[in-house]
Amino acid sequence: MGNGPDIKDIQTIEHDVIVIGAGGAGLRAAIECSRQGLNTGLVCKSLLGKAHTVMAEGGMAAAMGNVDNRDGWKIHFRDTMRGGKFLNNWRMAELHAKEAPDRVRELEEWGAVFDRTKDGLISQRNFGGHRYPRLAHVGDRTGLELIRSLQDYGVHSGIHVHMECTALDLMKDGDRVCGALGYWRDTGRFVLFKSKAVILATGGIGKAWRITSNSWEYTGDGLAMAYLAGAELLDLEFTQFHPTGMVWPPSVRGVLVTEGVRGDGGILKNSEGKRFMFGYISPRFAPETADTEEEANRWLAGDKSARRPPELLTRDEVARAINAEVKAGRGSEHGGVYLDIASRLPAEVIRKKLPSMYHQFKELAEVDITKQPMEVGPTLHYHMGGILVDAESQMTTVPGLFAAGECGAGLHGANRLGGNSLSDLLVFGRRAGLGAAEYIKALPGSPAPVADQVQASMRRATDILNRDSGTNPFVIQDQLQDMMGKNVGIIRTKSELETAVGELEKFKSEADKVKAHATSQYNAGWHTALDLRNLLIASEAVAKAALTREESRGAHTREDFAGEREEWVKYNVIIKRGADGSMVVEKRERKPGPTPLVEIANSKIEDLEGGKVGADYK
Amino acid sequence: MAERTFKIWRGNKDGGEFVEYKVDVGPGWVVLDCIHRIQMQHSTDLACRWNCKAGKCGSCSMEINGKPRLGCMTRMNSLPEGTITVQPLKTFPVIKDLVTDVSWNFEQNKRIAPFKPRPRDADGHHRMKQEDVDRVQEFRKCIECFLCQDVCHVLRDHKAHDKFVGPRFMIRLASLEMHPLDTDDRVEKIRKEFGSGWCNITRCCTEVCPEHIGITDNGIIPLKERVVDRFYDPVAWFLGKVFGKK
Numbered sequence: 001m002g003n004g005p006d007i008k009d010i011q012t013i014e015h016d017v018i019v020i021g022a023g024g025a026g027l028r029a030a031i032e033c034s035r036q037g038l039n040t041g042l043v044c045k046s047l048l049g050k051a052h053t054v055m056a057e058g059g060m061a062a063a064m065g066n067v068d069n070r071d072g073w074k075i076h077f078r079d080t081m082r083g084g085k086f087l088n089n090w091r092m093a094e095l096h097a098k099e100a101p102d103r104v105r106e107l108e109e110w111g112a113v114f115d116r117t118k119d120g121l122i123s124q125r126n127f128g129g130h131r132y133p134r135l136a137h138v139g140d141r142t143g144l145e146l147i148r149s150l151q152d153y154g155v156h157s158g159i160h161v162h163m164e165c166t167a168l169d170l171m172k173d174g175d176r177v178c179g180a181l182g183y184w185r186d187t188g189r190f191v192l193f194k195s196k197a198v199i200l201a202t203g204g205i206g207k208a209w210r211i212t213s214n215s216w217e218y219t220g221d222g223l224a225m226a227y228l229a230g231a232e233l234l235d236l237e238f239t240q241f242h243p244t245g246m247v248w249p250p251s252v253r254g255v256l257v258t259e260g261v262r263g264d265g266g267i268l269k270n271s272e273g274k275r276f277m278f279g280y281i282s283p284r285f286a287p288e289t290a291d292t293e294e295e296a297n298r299w300l301a302g303d304k305s306a307r308r309p310p311e312l313l314t315r316d317e318v319a320r321a322i323n324a325e326v327k328a329g330r331g332s333e334h335g336g337v338y339l340d341i342a343s344r345l346p347a348e349v350i351r352k353k354l355p356s357m358y359h360q361f362k363e364l365a366e367v368d369i370t371k372q373p374m375e376v377g378p379t380l381h382y383h384m385g386g387i388l389v390d391a392e393s394q395m396t397t398v399p400g401l402f403a404a405g406e407c408g409a410g411l412h413g414a415n416r417l418g419g420n421s422l423s424d425l426l427v428f429g430r431r432a433g434l435g436a437a438e439y440i441k442a443l444p445g446s447p448a449p450v451a452d453q454v455q456a457s458m459r460r461a462t463d464i465l466n467r468d469s470g471t472n473p474f475v476i477q478d479q480l481q482d483m484m485g486k487n488v489g490i491i492r493t494k495s496e497l498e499t500a501v502g503e504l505e506k507f508k509s510e511a512d513k514v515k516a517h518a519t520s521q522y523n524a525g526w527h528t529a530l531d532l533r534n535l536l537i538a539s540e541a542v543a544k545a546a547l548t549r550e551e552s553r554g555a556h557t558r559e560d561f562a563g564e565r566e567e568w569v570k571y572n573v574i575i576k577r578g579a580d581g582s583m584v585v586e587k588r589e590r591k592p593g594p595t596p597l598v599e600i601a602n603s604k605i606e607d608l609e610g611g612k613v614g615a616d617y618k
Numbered sequence: 619m620a621e622r623t624f625k626i627w628r629g630n631k632d633g634g635e636f637v638e639y640k641v642d643v644g645p646g647w648v649v650l651d652c653i654h655r656i657q658m659q660h661s662t663d664l665a666c667r668w669n670c671k672a673g674k675c676g677s678c679s680m681e682i683n684g685k686p687r688l689g690c691m692t693r694m695n696s697l698p699e700g701t702i703t704v705q706p707l708k709t710f711p712v713i714k715d716l717v718t719d720v721s722w723n724f725e726q727n728k729r730i731a732p733f734k735p736r737p738r739d740a741d742g743h744h745r746m747k748q749e750d751v752d753r754v755q756e757f758r759k760c761i762e763c764f765l766c767q768d769v770c771h772v773l774r775d776h777k778a779h780d781k782f783v784g785p786r787f788m789i790r791l792a793s794l795e796m797h798p799l800d801t802d803d804r805v806e807k808i809r810k811e812f813g814s815g816w817c818n819i820t821r822c823c824t825e826v827c828p829e830h831i832g833i834t835d836n837g838i839i840p841l842k843e844r845v846v847d848r849f850y851d852p853v854a855w856f857l858g859k860v861f862g863k864k
Contacts, residue, residue, distance in 0.1 A: 120745035153732060215670055249645045474662060
């Protein structure tokens with residue numbers, strides 16, 4: 001070692017804590033750190049306000065009961081557990097359901113302008129898997145409202161924002177995290193962040209698939225950095241395919257179509273014009289789902305005795321149904337199904353409630369959704385799995401390292417309900433900030449980065465530029481996306497997953513030879529090449545976890561192991577780096593949930609609402 | 619697939635030139651798809667910002683055939699035949715290729731005093747009528763693409779960055795000033811510090827807004843009216859003091 005630049009010559013920035021990622025979770029974490037009196041740095045790959053949170057459309061789930069006063073945290077908790085097929089972390093699901101309403105109100109206090117009810121309260125809309133209208137929203141651009149409110153509030157709260165700066169590796173002093181090495185995208189120069197704690201809020205891994213709603217940023221950076229730093233990863237097999245992405249034209253394939261379309265009455269039809277979701281109601285949800293169009297329509301009209309339409313089943317169920325219809329030859333012209341809102345609502349109501357969907361289809365697909373149905377199909381959207389964290393503090397298994405938002409894991413179990421992500425970001429972003437402040441308070445001394453680690457990280461980055469020739473990073477990423485789509489898709493089998501694991505070994509050796517041309521200044525090829533390592537670690541973790549879980553649960557569907565297996569709800573799949581550097585997969589037994597929570601989650605809805613179950617539990 | 623020719627500005631703060639590329643354009647492609655294809659096939663170091671690719675994040679702002687637009691929302695079949703020129707936003711300093719230094723905008727946002735709400739009702743709720751928040755919500759649709767800043771002649775031609783915050787931050791101010799819950803008085807600063815008088819209502823900003831926000835008519839003009847009422851109409855000023863600003 002030691003043949004790189006001297007560590008003293010590198011720009012060094014010191015903070016008490018750095019937050020990596022500036023979507024909803026990162027911003028909320030940074031705000032909390034700052035409120036706790038910490039000198040806080042916020043590092044993000046893009047400009048501030050461009051993270052994927054901005055794409056969230058439908059809303060933010062919180063049992064405020066503004067629209068239907070039967071709602072409450074226990075019902076939200078029960079919905080979350082059932083949606084997650086009981087694999088959720090019990091305590092996280094409880095904290096989330098309890099604290100989400102406060103986070104919504106806080107956001108309003110910081111300037112968010114939610115749509116209103118007739119009485120002037122924050123309006124709430126229906127969404128898949130949520131028993132009552134629960135999503136605080138702003139038309140279909142809720143994520144923009146959330147990120148902008150946090151941003152506008154955050155810039156006045158003393159946070160130091162480092163935009164267009166990419167983190168390469170976490171730095172450790174012994175067991176503890178002590179900062180991160182990164183580079184400025186505009187110059188390519190390195191920067192060493194020294195800190196007592198690091199909060200990861202880097203989002204997902206969508207870029208490992210071609211058909212995805214995710215942008216270039218989502219390359220699993222936080223996951224991979226945490227893994228390399230020794231953290232444990234949890235249940236990565238659960239990759240959410242959102243049922244409704246655009247399918248035509250090819251250039252927008254995968255772009256999200258909000259679940260709000262179905263929440264507001266949109267229905268799914270196949271090429272025969274049949275409203276097919278009635279044929280896909282699973283036994284778990286049958287007692288609470290309408291079995292005729294007549295009942296579904298009554299529910300939509302506000303009849304509180306009617307049950308919910310099957311289009312609002314959880315995302316895993318709807319995505320599988322669409323997949324099955326297309327496979328059976330009843331798909332739309334371009335390989336999706338039809339999502340029809342035109343025949344359900346007057347044109348002006350559609351434009352008012354779903355303005356960005358109207359705009360998106362009009363401009364990108366030349367489809368007028370007030371007149372024609374949309375063509376939609378599943379798109380890789382979200383990862384329920386991620387970095388294993390403590391429910392209260394969000395600390396990972398590495399001291400001083402925290403994770404919140406999509407890159408953390410536990411809340412959503414095997415499947416996330418729509419709307420539970422925005423609330424997750426705020427509830428656990430805040431908790432990560434509090435957790436980091438607690439940790440720093442008790443920290444003896446200041447950990448310091450080790451020169452060898454810094455130099456190794458820099459060398460990995462500069463080698464890509466310095467080698468004489470090598471493979472094109474865009475081509476490798478492209479081929480990886482094809483391979484993952486083919487072998488680690490919605491429906492999985494052992495042979496395909498094994499193929500994926502084998503192929504990933506080849507990709508890894510290709511990635512070691514990747515070459516970026518020209519200088520390090522704002523070099524798209526270099527950035528893509530650097531992200532490849534993370535994308536490959538995350539892909540390998542997903543494939544190996546999927547191979548391990550021999551059942552079908554939530555978003556993980558195995559053709560060779562159909563249905564939920566009673567035994568498997570008792571286990572998490574944990575991934576960590578072994579002593580020899582290879583990936584170790586462990587089937588780890590879960591702790592049983594606390595009795596009152598187990599009773600609430602498993603109760604009949606009448607018993608819960610009637611006070612027969614859970615009444616004493618606060 | 620039809621082949622189209624692009625001329626893309628390549629360079630940095632020290633200078634640059636247009637470089638020609640040919641791209642086979644697929645069905646439904648937008649300009650950003652072509653740029654990605656050029657990166658993959660011809661020039662992996664071509665610099666261009668982008669994120670959502672669906673007109674929701676405002677990252678891929680560029681000048682296409684001389685007009686400020688989002689690369690992800692400009693369909694190839696909407697452009698006239700012939701060579702397509704793509705260059706960086708002119709109003710901001712170039713970093714590299716299509717990427718400009720827009721940090722000035724983020725500095726402006728910091729100058730605007732944050733939202734200062736009135737207390738909540740006794741039951742913990744804020745109450746606002748939907749029709750009273752409609753206009754604020756229109757301004758809050760802004761995706762911060764800064765195309766309006768790019769086209770604003772006060773910034774673009776007169777380089778009066780120290781005098782006028784530009785249309786983006788005028789509507790940010792409008793969203794606060796017209797917020798039913800906000801209690802701060804911003805009118806004096808809108809005139810003195812943020813330079814509302816510099817806008818002479820050419821509506822170029824409104825024309826380029828990809829979110830179709832009525833920047834000039836719904837945002838800037840009402841702010842100018844408030845300034846006029848305050849500073850040039852003593853009766854309105856007095857009534858405002860007595861009965862509140864809204």
